[in-house]
Amino acid sequence: MSKDFLKGTRDSYDVVVIGSGLAGLTSANILARAGHSVLLLEHHYQLGGMATWFKRAGGHIFDISLHGFPVGMIKSCRKYWTKEIADSIVQLKGIRFENPQFSVRTTFDRDDFTRIIKEKFGIAQETIDRFFDTARGMNFFDDQSKTTRELFEEFFPGRSDVVRMLMEPITYANGSTLDDPAITYGIVFSNFMSKGVFTFEGGTDRLVTLMKAEMERNGVDLRIRSLVEKIEISPDRRATGVVVNGKRIGCRSLISNANLKTTILNLAGPENFDKAFVEEAEAVRLNNSSCQVYIALKPGEHFDDLGDLLFHSEHSGFDAQAMLSRQVSSRTFSFYYPRTRPGSNRSLIVSSTNANYRDWADMSEADYLASKADLCESTINCLEKYIPDVRRKIEHVEASTPRTFEHYTRHLQGASFGTKFEGLKVSRELPQQIAGLYHAGSVGIIMSGWLGAVNYGVIVANDVDKYLTTSGQ
Ligand SMILES: Cc1cc2nc3c(=O)[nH]c(=O)nc-3n(C[C@H](O)[C@H](O)[C@H](O)COP(=O)(O)OP(=O)(O)OC[C@H]3O[C@@H](n4cnc5c(N)ncnc54)[C@H](O)[C@@H]3O)c2cc1C
Numbered sequence: 001m002s003k004d005f006l007k008g009t010r011d012s013y014d015v016v017v018i019g020s021g022l023a024g025l026t027s028a029n030i031l032a033r034a035g036h037s038v039l040l041l042e043h044h045y046q047l048g049g050m051a052t053w054f055k056r057a058g059g060h061i062f063d064i065s066l067h068g069f070p071v072g073m074i075k076s077c078r079k080y081w082t083k084e085i086a087d088s089i090v091q092l093k094g095i096r097f098e099n100p101q102f103s104v105r106t107t108f109d110r111d112d113f114t115r116i117i118k119e120k121f122g123i124a125q126e127t128i129d130r131f132f133d134t135a136r137g138m139n140f141f142d143d144q145s146k147t148t149r150e151l152f153e154e155f156f157p158g159r160s161d162v163v164r165m166l167m168e169p170i171t172y173a174n175g176s177t178l179d180d181p182a183i184t185y186g187i188v189f190s191n192f193m194s195k196g197v198f199t200f201e202g203g204t205d206r207l208v209t210l211m212k213a214e215m216e217r218n219g220v221d222l223r224i225r226s227l228v229e230k231i232e233i234s235p236d237r238r239a240t241g242v243v244v245n246g247k248r249i250g251c252r253s254l255i256s257n258a259n260l261k262t263t264i265l266n267l268a269g270p271e272n273f274d275k276a277f278v279e280e281a282e283a284v285r286l287n288n289s290s291c292q293v294y295i296a297l298k299p300g301e302h303f304d305d306l307g308d309l310l311f312h313s314e315h316s317g318f319d320a321q322a323m324l325s326r327q328v329s330s331r332t333f334s335f336y337y338p339r340t341r342p343g344s345n346r347s348l349i350v351s352s353t354n355a356n357y358r359d360w361a362d363m364s365e366a367d368y369l370a371s372k373a374d375l376c377e378s379t380i381n382c383l384e385k386y387i388p389d390v391r392r393k394i395e396h397v398e399a400s401t402p403r404t405f406e407h408y409t410r411h412l413q414g415a416s417f418g419t420k421f422e423g424l425k426v427s428r429e430l431p432q433q434i435a436g437l438y439h440a441g442s443v444g445i446i447m448s449g450w451l452g453a454v455n456y457g458v459i460v461a462n463d464v465d466k467y468l469t470t471s472g473q
Contacts, residue, residue, distance in 0.1 A: 005225045005245065012250035013039040013221070014468055016242050017257060018228045018267070021049025021409070022450055023440040024257030025211055026080055026457030027464070032218040034465050039251070040220055041244050043227040047212060049257070049409055050416070050442075051450060053204040056396050060296035060346060063204045064400075067334045067352065068092055068173075068309055069450040070191035071198055076454045085210050092197045094307030097168070099330075100316055101161045105307060108169070109196040121162050131155040132193065138186030140446075144421075148185040149178035164318035168311050172332050174448045175287040175354060175417045177320040184421055184445040191451065197309065203341050231256070231268040231437065239268075239437035252471070253436040253464050257457075259411045260284065260423050260443050264430070273433045277426070284423045287445070288324055289402030289414035291360075293351040293379040301393040302347045306335050306386055326359045326371070328378060333386075351379045357402040357413035372399040417449070418442030431463065436471070438464055 014036035017028045024040065025047065032038040046052060050065045071091075078086035095108040102120065106112045110132055117123050134151070148167070156162040163178075166189065170176055173192075176184050200207045215222060225245075231254060232241040241250040256263040261284060264270070270278040297303075313330035315322050323330045336348040363371060376397050383390050402414035411418075424444025430437055440460035442448040447456040 003225075005223055006247055006249075009039060009221060009223070009247075009249060010037070012241070012252075013037045014252050015039070015255065015464060016041065016249060016251040016253075017255045018231075018242065018263075019049060019257030019441065020044075020047040020222075020224075021257045021441050022051050022453040023442070023457035023460070024049070024255065025215070026454045027255050027257070027440050027461040028220045029211070029215050029218060030080055030458060030461035031464060032215065032220045034461075036465070036468055038220045039249065040215070040222050041226040041228055041242070042222075042224050043410060044408055045224050046208075047222070047224065048204060048208040050405070051204055051208065052408070056296065056398075058296070058299070058395055060348065060396055061203060061205060061341065062294040062296070062348060062350060063334075063336070063340075064292065064350075065450070066199060066204050067332065067350070068197035068199060071195035072191055072451050073198060073454065076451065076458065080454070080458055081211060082214050085207065085214075088201045088206070088210075089198050090201050091195070092199050092308035094305065094309070095169075095197060096307040096310045097165060098310060099164065099313040101164055104165065107196050108192060110193040113165075113193065117162060117165070121159065121165075123156065123159070123162060127155055132190075135186040135193075136190040138183045138190070140183065142183050144181045144183060146182045147179050148176065148182045151182040151185065152178070160317040167318055168313070168323075168330075171318075171320050171323060172311070172352065172354065174445050174452075176445050180445060181421050187446050188449070188452075199308075199340070201340070201342065206341075228258070228267060231263070233268060233272040233434055233437070237272065237433070238435040251436075253438065253467055255438045255440050255460055255464060257439075257441045259286075259415065260419055260427050260439055260441070261286070261412055262410065263439055264426070268434065268437065277429065277433050280422075281426050284426055285420040286411075286413050286415040287417040287419055287442075287448070289355050289357045289405055290400075290416045291328075291353045291355045291375060291402070292400045293376050294396075294398055294400075295349040295351070295380070295383070295390075295394055296396040297347045297349075297390075297393045298395040300345055301395075302337070303335065303387045303390070303393075306333075309334055310386070312382065320354075323354045324356045324359075326355070328353050328375070331379065331382060333383070349383065351383070354416075355402050357406070357415075360401045360403055361413075368401075368403070372401065375399045375401075415442075417445065418447070419444060421445050431467070436467060
């Protein structure tokens with residue numbers, strides 16, 4: 001008989017959270033800490049969502065989305081998680097760009113970027129200062145009709161080299177393009193520029209293990225291998241429960257950390273919303289997906305200091321469309337030294353590229369396997385420019401594609417960063433349609449990535465806390 005992963009659950013909870021991405025985990029933890037009964041349901045066998053890892057024979061551990069996040073994670077983790085988690089966040093100082101336009105190594109903060117843009121690209125200090133101040137001053141209430149392209153045109157007209165240095169890493173970080181609203185760029189870029197790029201020492205497995213322990217201390221009922229099939233809505237439009245692994249569990253409020261469109265159009269069902277709201281939800285564009293190649297060196301084999309993050313491109317200039325192409329010309333290499341997991345003697349490399357779901361979705365199985373093998377091969381060829389004897393040192397290599405991300409996280413089209421900007425409004429308006437129904441998770445570009453997801457989890461947990469304490473049901 002198959003195991004009952006819901007054994008011992010209560011009939012009803014104050015809050016049910018669907019999904020254990022960083023937003024879902026953070027909401028669950030805050031609400032349990034505030035004294036509410038919380039059930040967290042995750043379909044996968046592991047918590048974390050995109051913040052995940054996998055192990056391979058020989059003791060190799062690969063991180064999927066631990067490439068870098070802004071300093072704000074320290075404060076958010078200290079306040080909403082634990083000091084131990086916050087204290088494990090450390091800076092990555094070696095960020096590199098290698099492309100036909102320039103070769104640069106930077107600490108990826110305002111001072112160093114200012115120095116490079118002034119000395120290498122010859123831009124006046126005053127222009128750079130005004131650009132940084134403008135980007136940092138951006139907020140949600142700004143004019144959203146200005147695009148990132150227009151922002152760059154205003155400050156650096158005709159300077160594709162400067163635009164590339166300012167934009168390429170952010171396109172990797174949240175899938176944004178020059179045609180997205182400038183605030184989606186300004187907010188995320190300024191978050192990074194305040195102090196640089198940070199990572200979690202000990203790897204994603206350690207982070208999620210610490211988060212799990214903290215949630216257990218706070219009384220969250222955690223269930224893995226639990227797929228929510230339906231959100232139950234009462235005739236007077238309140239979220240009243242879920243159907244999970246065929247079982248009904250009641251709730252007073254519900255946070256979905258599943259993809260925004262899935263939440264509205266599949267789990268809750270369009271019949272429960274105003275027609276205009278459904279149309280708005282249908283019109284929300286998903287963000288792009290990703291491919292990755294995971295490369296582990298034999299135990300004891302290493303590479304010299306190559307930096308931590310390397311934005312490699314063979315493309316003549318910055319081009320967000322080209323960055324999505326299966327004819328890969330741009331890659332981000334994350335170099336993991338033994339210090340990533342103190343005590344280990346392993347060196348690993350993860351190469352990430354943005355990708356279009358459709359390029360991978362409809363292939364035959366044979367073509368799919370051949371394309372994955374090609375991706376591994378072309379990545380190693382590229383890597384040989386930086387580590388000439390890398391082939392001899394490799395013990396394990398494999399690739400993931402948009403199909404992989406879709407499979408493990410159930411994000412439509414394997415969307416790596418949720419939705420485009422318009423998703424934020426739909427996500428925020430969900431509780432106005434259905435009382436007690438909330439969404440938290442990568443959405444609207446700004447609320448993406450580790451920091452965006454955690455912070456959105458906080459915002460939504462506060463909304464739910466208010467709802468639970470005032471609704472009196
Ligand atoms: C390749 C790649 C690299 C990245 N690199 C970085 C990086 O370096 N830095 C950074 O800050 N960000 C990075 N990101 C983005 C970052 O990982 C995500 O934005 C963030 O982790 C998303 O968190 P989330 O809360 O939105 O939920 P997700 O991680 O999307 O999790 C949603 C969860 O809901 C679960 N779920 C969905 N439907 C159901 C259901 N019906 N029932 C039960 N469970 C369900 C899923 O299984 C999943 O666990 C990267 C993403 C990718 C794909």
